[in-house]
Amino acid sequence: MSGHRWPDGIPARLDAASRPSKIGYVLKRFPRVSETFILNEVLELERQGVPIEIFSLLEPDDEVRHEALRGVQAPVTYLPHDRSLKGWQVREQRYADGIVRDQSFETLFPEKQRLEAAVLVLKAAGLAVVARLRGVEHLHAHFATAATTVAMLASRLAGIPYSFTAHAKDIYHEYVDPALLTEKIRGARFVITVSEYNRRHLVELAGANLSPRIFRLYNGIDLGLFQPDPSIPRDPDFILAVGRLIEKKGFHHLVQACRLLADWGRQAIVPYALGALAAAGLAVSWRRVSDRGRSIGRAVVLGAVFIGAVLVPLALNIAARQRGPEPHAQSETMLTEEAAAALVRGENLYAVSYEDGPLGQWPSENWLHLPYLPGIVVFGLPHALSGQAPLADARLIFLTAAAAVTLVGLRLSRAPPDRLLTAVMVLLVLPTGARYIVGGGDDIVVLALMLLALVLATRTQPLAAGVILGLAAAIKQTAWPLLPFLIVAARDRSGRRATGRALAGAGAVLMPVILPFLAWDPAAFVEDTVLYPLGLTEERTLAGSPTIGDLLH
Numbered sequence: 001m002s003g004h005r006w007p008d009g010i011p012a013r014l015d016a017a018s019r020p021s022k023i024g025y026v027l028k029r030f031p032r033v034s035e036t037f038i039l040n041e042v043l044e045l046e047r048q049g050v051p052i053e054i055f056s057l058l059e060p061d062d063e064v065r066h067e068a069l070r071g072v073q074a075p076v077t078y079l080p081h082d083r084s085l086k087g088w089q090v091r092e093q094r095y096a097d098g099i100v101r102d103q104s105f106e107t108l109f110p111e112k113q114r115l116e117a118a119v120l121v122l123k124a125a126g127l128a129v130v131a132r133l134r135g136v137e138h139l140h141a142h143f144a145t146a147a148t149t150v151a152m153l154a155s156r157l158a159g160i161p162y163s164f165t166a167h168a169k170d171i172y173h174e175y176v177d178p179a180l181l182t183e184k185i186r187g188a189r190f191v192i193t194v195s196e197y198n199r200r201h202l203v204e205l206a207g208a209n210l211s212p213r214i215f216r217l218y219n220g221i222d223l224g225l226f227q228p229d230p231s232i233p234r235d236p237d238f239i240l241a242v243g244r245l246i247e248k249k250g251f252h253h254l255v256q257a258c259r260l261l262a263d264w265g266r267q268a269i270v271p272y273a274l275g276a277l278a279a280a281g282l283a284v285s286w287r288r289v290s291d292r293g294r295s296i297g298r299a300v301v302l303g304a305v306f307i308g309a310v311l312v313p314l315a316l317n318i319a320a321r322q323r324g325p326e327p328h329a330q331s332e333t334m335l336t337e338e339a340a341a342a343l344v345r346g347e348n349l350y351a352v353s354y355e356d357g358p359l360g361q362w363p364s365e366n367w368l369h370l371p372y373l374p375g376i377v378v379f380g381l382p383h384a385l386s387g388q389a390p391l392a393d394a395r396l397i398f399l400t401a402a403a404a405v406t407l408v409g410l411r412l413s414r415a416p417p418d419r420l421l422t423a424v425m426v427l428l429v430l431p432t433g434a435r436y437i438v439g440g441g442d443d444i445v446v447l448a449l450m451l452l453a454l455v456l457a458t459r460t461q462p463l464a465a466g467v468i469l470g471l472a473a474a475i476k477q478t479a480w481p482l483l484p485f486l487i488v489a490a491r492d493r494s495g496r497r498a499t500g501r502a503l504a505g506a507g508a509v510l511m512p513v514i515l516p517f518l519a520w521d522p523a524a525f526v527e528d529t530v531l532y533p534l535g536l537t538e539e540r541t542l543a544g545s546p547t548i549g550d551l552l553h
Contacts, residue, residue, distance in 0.1 A: 022051040024136035024160075026127065026151040028143060030056040030076055033066050034244070037219040038142050046073055053134055055079060055127055057146060077130060079123045079150075120146060124153030132158045138189070139163075144170040148184050155187070165217075166193040166202060168248055182206050185214070192217045196364040197355065253362070264313050264438050268431070271308025275301050295417040302421060302429050310399075310434045317438060318393045327358055329395065330439040331366040334358050336394045339370055340380030349374065350517060350524040369532045374517050375474035376442065398441030402448040403428065409452035412459060423451070446476045453486060462490035462498035466505025473506065474513040477533060 025042065032038075042052055052074035059078050092101045127150055131139065139162040141151040148164040155162040164184065171181060171193075185191050185206040191214045193199050199216040206214070228234070239258070243249045278301045286294065321328040338357045339349045354360075354367035379401070382392035406427055410420045427433050427447060437444055449472035456465035469486055472479035483506060490502035518525045531537045 022053060022134070022136050022138075024127075024131050024134070024139045025052060025054045025074075026139055026141040026147045026154075026162075027054065027056050028145075028147045029058040029060060030054055031060055031065060031069050033064055035142075036066060036068070039066060039068055039072070040221065042074060043068060043071055046071075053077065053131075053136055055131070057123055057150060079126050120149050121153060124150045125157060127151075127154040128157035128160075131160055136160060140165070143167055144181055144184060145176075149180075152184055152187055161189040163188050163190045163192070166191060166198060168194075168198070171198065171201065178205060185210055188213070190215060194219050196368060200353075200355070263317075264435060267313040267316065268309040268434065271305045271312075272431075274308075275305035278304075291417075295421065298418070298421050302425055306429050306434075309431075310428065310437050313438045314395060314399070318390050318396070321393070322390050329393075331359060331362055332372075332440045332442050333394045335366070335370060336372070336376050336380040336442065337383040337388075338367075338380070339372075340377040341384040343377050344381070344384045348517070348520050348524065349377065350528045351521045369528045369537070371528060371533045372442070372476050373474050373529055374513050375471065376476065378475075379442070379445070395437065395439075395441045398445050399437050402437075402441070402445040405445065405448040405452050409448065409455045412452075413455045427451070442476060443478060446472045446478050449475075450479055450482055453482070457486055457490060457502075460491055460493045460495075460498075462492060462502040463505045465490065466502035466507075467509055468505075469502075470506035470509030474510055477529070 023045070025038075027038065030038070042054070046052055054072075054074050054076040056076055056078050059081065093099070127139075131154060137160065139151045139155060139160055141147040141162065141164040144164055144166040148162075148170075151162040151164060154160065170176065182205055185202060191202060193202060193214065193216060195218070196216050199214055202214050203211045239254070241251060241254055243251065245251060279298075282289075282294065282297045282301070289297065317328045327334060334357070335354060338354045338359065341357075342349055342352045342354075349370050354370075355364070357367075359367035379394050379397040382397055383389070383394055386392040406424065410423060413420070415423075427444065428437070433444055449468055453465045453469035453472065456468060465486060469479060469483060473483060487499050487502045487506070490498040492498040492501070527537060
């Protein structure tokens with residue numbers, strides 16, 4: 001081709017020095033109202049000053065047109081229609097007997113599949129001729145099926161390089177020919193796909209040597225077009241999901257997530273309602289009951305609510321998980337168990353992919369990274385070693401550990417009974433804790449360890465406080481902000497600073513837990529436990545809170 005050559009791989013930015021003078025988009029049908037991602041892509045390239053020409057294999061259906069279509073400046077060339085190509089008249093003449101026979105091009109191909117292939121070849125020939133005449137220097141197709149086949153053949157005929165974007169059905173459907181798809185990847189200047197799962201699939205299919213030219217690029221939207229009107233009242237429990245109601249769109253995952261929330265809400269509402277009534281009854285008779293009687297009454301109410309709102313829903317969820325096929329657990333529960341299983345197999349927790357297990361059906365953000373610290377696997381080991389026994393569910397291990405640590409901390413605190421009950425209520429009984437115990441539970445055990453560390457620090461036991469906080473920090477980064485404050489504030493029984501002992505206690509736990517995995521694969525460990533939680537990787541963290549990555553980007 002003439003003009004500037006595309007560099008190896010995809011350019012980081014389409015500036016005047018690296019882009020071809022004109023790009024030809026090869027599409028099966030344009031426009032289509034369901035393919036706004038293609039429309040948005042064309043509009044953005046035109047906004048950046050890239051000349052575009054669109055080649056459509058088929059003419060558009062009679063459907064509603066997207067309003068943004070009016071902004072497209074590129075001309076659209078419709079290649080010869082299938083019907084006209086199939087209807088070509090081929091004249092056959094036999095000079096020996098003088099017989100002349102006209103027959104359609106379609107009758108030459110008894111098999112429909114071969115006829116369709118021949119039609120694509122003719123379209124490719126037409127595209128090659130027109131693209132050269134129009135000065136197109138690069139062809140880019142969307143979907144790895146017919147449009148990419150035509151782009152590949154036209155590239156060979158006209159000497160114009162091509163690339164394509166792979167989406168979903170075009171690379172996973174049973175009709176996809178793996179050998180042909182591999183040939184398309186090998187011949188392309190670069191390949192784009194819309195998810196990390198897809199990219200890994202294409203790399204596995206085509207070979208690791210082609211990985212550098214296969215890129216993941218998410219479909220994006222202009223958020224400026226979707227600004228909700230603040231004057232309209234909105235129901236916080238109402239979710240609007242827009243898309244085709246087919247399995248690959250993932251609506252069943254959304255329904256499942258909502259069901260988990262609703263199931264726990266239905267199961268817990270009665271215990272909470274009865275607990276509220278019982279608490280009201282205690283309040284009415286408060287002055288007529290002794291301090292001991294009030295404490296016993298509160299303890300009984302809290303225990304009953306805990307059983308009804310936590311233990312019963314948790315047992316039902318674990319039983320439902322055993323029956324399958326739905327997980328009936330949050331992703332952190334399964335990730336903890338899968339990480340423990342990987343460790344049992346001798347694999348690096350931070351270098352292995354968890355897509356082949358139960359998390360494979362979830363978005364890649366759930367299985368591509370292990371954002372927790374190595375101590376988390378302790379809670380998944382019973383599940384990994386027991387053959388997935390119900391009583392080894394990581395949530396039960398989290399709850400058992402959290403309850404035990406909480407009781408020890410409260411006993412050591414020597415606080416009045418009312419304060420002890422309030423602490424139990426906040427940590428384990430209120431919806432702020434109970435919901436997480438039923439679905440996940442990892443944060444609760446970390447909070448319980450932090451509570452115990454603070455109790456030990458107030459009892460002037462700096463070494464023990466450091467050890468306990470080190471345990472929490474070896475499980476999850478949630479505990480790390482407390483570390484410097486506890487270390488600086490640590491005092492011994494004589495009131496002197498005990499920073500060294502607190503630091504030694506924390507280090508005695510953290511170093512043996514973290515250093516082996518850091519040494520095993522430093523890059524993978526830092527990416528999973530530091531960069532990803534901070535929002536500094538390409539994949540966005542699942543945490544809903546703002547991150548450093550949000551500020552930098």
